[in-house]
Each structure stands twice: as C-alpha cells, then as structure tokens.
Amino acid sequence: MNQTSNIIIRLTQEDYRRIIEKCGSVQLPLEELVENFLKDLSGGRNINGSTESTLANQWFDQCWFSISAADEDSLMYYLNKTSYSIADVLRLVEEIQAKESMWPFVGEEDRDDFESDLSDLKEEYDEIVGPWRECHPDKDVKKEIDDMFRWYKEAEYLENE
16 A cells, blocks of 8 residues: 655755756656655665665765764664564553553453463563663663654654645
C-alpha cells in the first residue's frame, strides 16, 4: 500500500526555477524527483540503487539538522541505526504495562502462564534495549520511552492526515 501525503516545500523563486529546470532537462516531474529521493533515503523498496540510497543517507547525515539536532546517545537514534523499529519497542512497552496492570486480577490458576508471558515480553524488550542501556547507563530510560511515544504519536498523526 502506498502512502500519499501533501507537503509544503518552501523554496525561493530562484531555487524553484533551478530545480524545475533540472527536472525539465530529463523530463521528470518535481513530484517524482522528491518521491525518488525519499525512497532512496528510506532505503526501502523501489530504491534507484544501493549507491543512490547510500548517497542520500550520507547527505542526510551531513546536513545541519542531522549533525546539530541528533542526540547520538538517544534510544531513538540507537534504534534507527539497528534493525529494530521504534514501533516494535513501543508495542512491547505497552504490552508490558498492560500485563503489569492486569496482574492483580489474574486468578491463581493462571499466574504461571501470565508470569511466563510477561517474562517473555520483558526478555524481548531487554534484548532490544539492553545493549543501548549498557552503553548509556546515565540516560533516563523512561524519558527516552516518553520521547519516543511523543514522536510516534506525531508521526502517526501526520501519516493519517
């Protein structure tokens, strides 16, 4: 399923003219240029090639917003550099919290299975977050998770617009 989104791009008149001319020189609509660049940057399906994807990511990593704004010690930054997704970690956190809140209501006969399920969730969470936590023992994990929830809700809102 393709996700479509309307975005506003602010360019000077001169920058806009130059990019339109560049696109026109190869008969490429501006929309397709942006679409192709974002596909390369995401590294997902339908990239133009591994070199293009690598160069798009190098560009991103070298830009002011990546260098000055990135907290390389943050859990979100760590997850972005691994194969784990922020959504997976947040799902685990929600499942663990839900299970923990249900504990007082679990019957005696179900406690062993319940504890085993909760233990499995915590083990999966620790497998993902543990290496980051070991490298950053002074970081507040709860704050990191809260920041991720805030970011994710904003991203989810934009995705559903």
